Amino acid sequence: MAGMDIxxxxxxxxxxxxxxxxxxxxxxxxxxxxxxVARVAQGGGGGQSQGKGEKGEEGANGGGFGFGxxxxxxxxxxxxxxxxRPAIDVNRIVVGGQIVVVVLLLTLRTILKKRRRKR
Numbered sequence: 117m118a119g120m121d122i123x124x125x126x127x128x129x130x131x132x133x134x135x136x137x138x139x140x141x142x143x144x145x146x147x148x149x150x151x152x153v154a155r156v157a158q159g160g161g162g163g164q165s166q167g168k169g170e171k172g173e174e175g176a177n178g179g180g181f182g183f184g185x186x187x188x189x190x191x192x193x194x195x196x197x198x199x200x201r202p203a204i205d206v207n208r209i210v211v212g213g214q215i216v217v218v219v220l221l222l223t224l225r226t227i228l229k230k231r232r233r234k235r
Contacts, residue, residue, distance in 0.1 A: 137154070137156045137185065138153060138154055138155075138156050139151055139152070139153055140152035140153070140154070147194060147195070148192060148193070148194045149192075149193040149194075150190050150191070150192055150193075151190060151191040151193070152187070152190050153187075153188045153189055153190060153191065154185045154186060154187055154188055155185065155186050155187075155188045156183075156184070156185045157183075157184050157185075158181070158182065158183045158184070159181070159182050160179065160180065160181040160182070161179065161180060162177070162178065162179030162180070163177065163178055163179070164176070164177040164178075165177070186203075186205075187203040188202065188203055189201050189202040189203045190203075
């Protein structure tokens with residue numbers, strides 16, 4: 117019976133993974149059509165135990181499912197041309213810049229320490 121629950125979870129996860137999750141409904145404004153696009157990730161899992169636990173309870177089962185989506189950009193259709201416009205993730209740019217600055221400061225500190233030791 118527990119196996120049936122896990123299989124039901126797998127079937128539900130398949131239903132969630134559709135093209136409509138990636139490509140949004142087209143938006144038309146005049147002669148321009150915009151199609152939003154997202155990056156979609158999903159995962160699921162389940163497990164089952166057998167035997168008796170410390171308190172004498174029988175085996176247990178469980179499962180879970182996760183789903184996430186982030187904007188990737190849009191396709192712009194105009195005058196018979198399709199143009200890709202990527203979404204800009206400002207947070208990723210800021211974090212990347214901070215990492216570069218930290219590495220630069222650590223490198224400068226190491227260089228300055230070596231110069232002081234030589235004197």
